[in-house]
Structures are given as structure tokens and as C-alpha cells.
Amino acid sequence: MSLEIRQITDEEVEASEFITAYSFNSPERRDLTKAVERSKSFYPTGWSLASFEDGEMTAFVRSIPFAARINGRGLSYAAVGPVVSLPQHRRKGHVGAILRQFLEQMRENGQVLSGLHTPHPTLYQRYGWEIASMAHTFKFPPKEIHFKSEPKDRGYIRMLKADDWAQANRVYRLHSAKRNGPLHRGEVWWRQAIFGGGFLPDPSDVALWEDATGEPQGYVVYYQPARPQPHESEFWVREIVALTTDAYLNLLLYIVRHDLPKEIAINAAPDDPFYSLVDDARHVKVEEGYDLMNRIVDVEAALKLRPPANPELDLEFALQLSDRTAPWNEGTWLVNQSDGEIAVEKTNAAANLKMSTMTLAPLYNGFLTPTAAAFAGRVEADSEESLATADAFFATLHPPFCSDGF
Ligand SMILES: CC(C)(COP(=O)(O)OP(=O)(O)OC[C@H]1O[C@@H](n2cnc3c(N)ncnc32)[C@H](O)[C@@H]1OP(=O)(O)O)[C@@H](O)C(=O)NCCC(=O)NCCS
Incomplete structure (x- = not known):
């Protein structure tokens, strides 16, 4: 039996998307048209490595070149995902072989760091990735939530469309200036992963807050899946990025005034002061879990x-x-x-x-x-x-x- 590890070709995109859709049990596995189209538009085959046993693709991994901020500086960062293999070829070491080869390739490419999200931390610890951040989620019924502080300037909220991505990006870059972890997002990422919803089945909403002088000072990205019963719906805030206290408070007020969903979930950084802002913390559930695994390449x-x-x-x-x-x-x-x-x-x-x-x-x-x-x-x-x-x-x-x- 021969094992080969190499980049995929354009003709092999469909096989790689099948392994991905099947492994994550995505509905796309029954019709790969959209997945193949997305892959061909956004992910050059040069970002892939796959294993082939006697010519059959058995496992597939993608590594997306990004820059991630460390104390504010953008360092070359290989964002790994998906990592998938066909069930009949699992536990044969194919994924491990791909990850080893990727590490060498990352080093040659000058990618000093790498990161990934996973439900299998022990798998990646074998190859040197380690848990390096926590995700916090605040969950609450919007009608029960009141804040201890009020904004001084009410400003304006404006919904953004994907073509307005640069307005959100400007605020995002200022906010990231001294932080650890934010990725440098380009236009394609804003359009596809942020406005387009990324892995979510529907696009996200993005609302920008401008102060009284018309200066954008913050934005929120949120997701409301369409449901026949709006009061049963989930409402998920993917990120609130605020440069000022007024931007933060106005964006939170904007979110909690969506009063039909049973529950709103806000994804927040560990230093987000949300919990100390709420007047009655009994209404807020806090969920914490490991988030990113990083590797020093x-x-x-x-x-x-x-x-x-x-x-x-x-x-x-x-x-x-x-x-x-x-x-x-x-x-x-x-x-x-x-x-x-x-x-x-x-x-x-x-x-x-x-x-x-x-x-x-x-x-x-x-x-x-x-x-x-x-x-x-x-x-x-x-x-x-x-x-x-x-x-x-x-x-x-x-x-x-x-x-x-x-
Ligand atoms: C997780 C997955 C990619 C592993 O693929 P695989 O082909 O079995 O991986 P390998 O055979 O190359 O295993 C490499 C090593 O990781 C270990 N390993 C494999 N799956 C593991 C898991 N789920 N948890 C912990 N360790 C695991 C193997 O034992 C092996 O270690 P060893 O060399 O010390 O024996 C595969 O099971 C899969 O596609 N699952 C569904 C999709 C998924 O969860 N992808 C990962 C998202 S981050």
C-alpha cells in the first residue's frame, strides 16, 4: 500500500469537500455543488494537503495564511481547518502525517505560529498545539436585563451591508491595535466569513454605531436564524467591537432591545466587563470553554x-x-x-x-x-x-x- 501526501488539484476539490461535508455531517454532503464552488472561490488548492492511499484521497487538511496580533503586532499565522479523514481510513496515521508535513511547510513559509479550533485537544497536543485561549458566552433573557451605566451620547445605529465591510474593518483594526489573538481580516474574509455567516446557514447582521459627530466607534455582528416562532429563536452575538464606552453601551442596548428571542447569547473576550454592567446578575448564565489551540511553529x-x-x-x-x-x-x-x-x-x-x-x-x-x-x-x-x-x-x-x- 502506498501513502502519498500532497496538495490537491482542482479536479480533486470535490473529493476533499466530500470528506469535509461527510466528516462534519453537513447537509451539503448530499449535494456538493455549493461547497465546491465556495472552495474554488475562496481557498486556493495550495493551502491544502491531502493523503492518498493507492491513489484514493483518505484525509484532507487546509491551512489558511493569516496574520494574528501578538501584543498588537501581526505575526504570520497558519489557521488550520478543516482537518478531516474518511471513517474507513481513520486511525491509520494519515492526518498525523499531514500535520507533520504542514509544520515543515509552515516553517518554510515563514509562518511562525499556527492555530486551530477542535473538539479533540489530545489529538493536536501530540503535534505541539496547546490550548491558548478561553471563550466566554453570556446568556440571558433580553427582557430581564438592565444596565447600571447609561451612555452619554445616544448616537446612531446603521446597518451595514457586505459592501460596507471596510467601515467595520477600520474600527476592528483600531480595536486590535494592542491586542492578542485578533486575525488580520481581508475583504474576502469580511464578505464570506463575517457578513456571509461563514459556517452558519444564513448571513449575519452587522450594525455600526456612530457618535453624534458621525464618527464610527463600534459595531456588532449578530445572527438570528429565521424561525416561524420568533419568541423561540436563538439570537447569537458573535462579536461586539467598541472603541469607546458610549459605543459599547449603545451597542449592548441595541442588542437587548431585540426583545422577542427567548435568549440572547453574547460571545465575549475574557476582559469584557458585561457581567459587572448588569444590575441583576442572576439573569445571566456564563459559559466558559477552551477556544483556540496554538502552536509555536x-x-x-x-x-x-x-x-x-x-x-x-x-x-x-x-x-x-x-x-x-x-x-x-x-x-x-x-x-x-x-x-x-x-x-x-x-x-x-x-x-x-x-x-x-x-x-x-x-x-x-x-x-x-x-x-x-x-x-x-x-x-x-x-x-x-x-x-x-x-x-x-x-x-x-x-x-x-x-x-x-x-
Ligand atoms: C479527528 C480525525 C480528523 C482524526 O483522523 P485520523 O485519520 O483518525 O487521525 P490519525 O489516524 O492520523 O491519528 C493521529 C493521532 O491522533 C490520535 N487521534 C485520532 N483521533 C483522535 C481523537 N478524536 N482524539 C484524540 N486522539 C485522536 C490517533 O490515535 C493518532 O495518535 P498516535 O499516532 O499516537 O496513535 C477524524 O476522526 C475525523 O475526521 N473526525 C471527524 C471530523 C473532526 O472531528 N475533525 C477534527 C476537527 S478539528
């Missing part, structure tokens, strides 16, 4: 490119890494921050900290501090001082959060 480049949260500090530590699936990351790295510049080089010095590259991923984007990781037994440190130095180095300005699905 190229440790040397990723450490060099990471903007320091505290550039005024001079810091140095030696970091020893193990990495079975990306051996180029292995060894001991001397990390030096001085005058706001970062230098990283291999060293023979004794390590101050020892961990796997997998453990480094949630430290890198500020999901976990080195001290907390050491407390959990995931980092070996030679002293408390070394941990404090690493805590200062890996400090972030905001907790990591990315509201994009891929």
Missing part, C-alpha cells in the same frame, strides 16, 4: 518578533525546549531583551527554564504565566527569579481572544 523567529509588553525592562533567561514534531525548535535558547530589542540565539549555558514547545504556546500569547505553568508542573525552573523574569518577558497587554472561526 518557529520558536526562534516567534520570540524575536514578539513585541515586549514592558520594553523598558532589560531581561535575560535561557530556555530549554523539547519538541518531537518540530525538532528545529529543540535545544536551549538564550533570550535577551534590552533597550526594547529582543535577541534569541542557541546557547550551551545551563537552562533557567525547561519545557516543551507545546507548553510555550499558552505562555507566548499570555494565556498562562510561566509561574502558573510551573505551579502546574509544566515548567521546570531553576529559581523563583527565573520565573519572575519570564513572567515579565511574556507579559501581555490584553488576555488572548480571537472571535474568528476557521
